[in-house]
């Protein structure tokens with residue numbers, strides 16, 4: 110009797126806490142307020158941030174509570190692969206920032222990509238993708254999903270007429286990355302979604318290069334948005350992870366099922382670090398993109414630079430589209446050196462401040478030469494087809510003083 114009463118009191122307390130959260134929720138607050146406060150819950154100690162719940166499993170209060178958890182009648186936690194308070198805090202924050210139904214945190218960006226493929230595609234079904242999506246996002250379709258009968262067509266999604274003609278009877282997904290890595294090509298998300306939806310095709314957008322601060326694909330018509338949080342969202346080059354946000358509950362549940370059963374979950378420590386990084390997303394991005402504009406202008410005027418692609422420059426062929434669809438131009442720059450492969454290698458060997466490394470979107474500036482590094486395994490013909498020229502250099506502008514970034518590039522370019 111007494112135990113039963115305690116149980117009811119506890120349930121009442123949980124309900125009251127929920128009510129308080131609803132009243133205090135951040136849904137109609139500004140983006141920066143959401144960054145700091147979305148996805149935070151009170152615990153018994155009044156912790157200022159969600160602690161790391163480093164536990165694999167959660168004890169049920171009694172048999173009924175266990176049954177309720179499994180039946181989805183209680184929002185208690187069961188097992189960390191299925192859900193965990195630290196992970197949930199980050200997922201809820203991301204769902205709010207991307208204006209979606211719910212978030213799903215994953216062990217890596219690639220785990221987010223493959224969970225979405227696994228959930229939305231089946232045997233003899235077809236997906237249409239931007240040709241220059243992130244290499245492994247393309248490779249896993251060509252080398253792995255193809256073995257299970259998934260068909261893929263790669264097109265230039267920046268050219269809307271190609272989308273219309275690539276869609277077939279069995280097409281289920283249109284998969285877009287914008288801007289693309291490393292070619293900085295931009296796809297009109299609203300227009301592409303309209304075409305896809307006419308044919309009952311779901312639209313998935315990899316929003317890694319923009320982050321929710323600059324672009325919200327779900328608001329533009331997409332059904333699912335995903336990120337490698339390894340990049341801008343965590344932003345400190347110390348976590349690998351991913352996240353998926355869906356607009357609708359049914360799609361969210363389908364993808365969550367795939368992620369949980371495939372075991373692609375994030376762990377609590379990853380989630381803690383990522384939410385800590387997330388809180389400063391806008392101030393990091395503001396600083397990085399302000400510097401990126403200056404670095405881009407410097408490079409555009411440099412005699413050894415043959416071409417440059419930065420969405421913020423008027424010379425970018427889709428500058429107007431970028432202005433319409435994004436709230437800023439992010440901090441990724443691609444440029445081509447006169448002198449090809451050799452010039453690229455010389456530049457890499459002479460930078461000091463800019464770190465010679467893959468990845469992007471962190472506080473530190475990173476430089477990379479795809480032809481001799483990330484895309485060296487491709488044939489020269491394959492690289493040409495993907496627009497990866499020998500002189501292409503990719504630069505991720507960090508938050509150091511821009512004068513130092515430019516002077517580092519300047520002294521290295523002098524040796525090219």
Ligand SMILES: *Cc1c(COP(=O)(O)O)cnc(C)c1O
Nearest residue numbers: 217218219243290317337339350
């Ligand atoms: C890095 C990246 C991924 C993969 O993310 P990981 O966290 O490395 O698994 C996917 N898409 C884009 C655009 C990326 O830059």
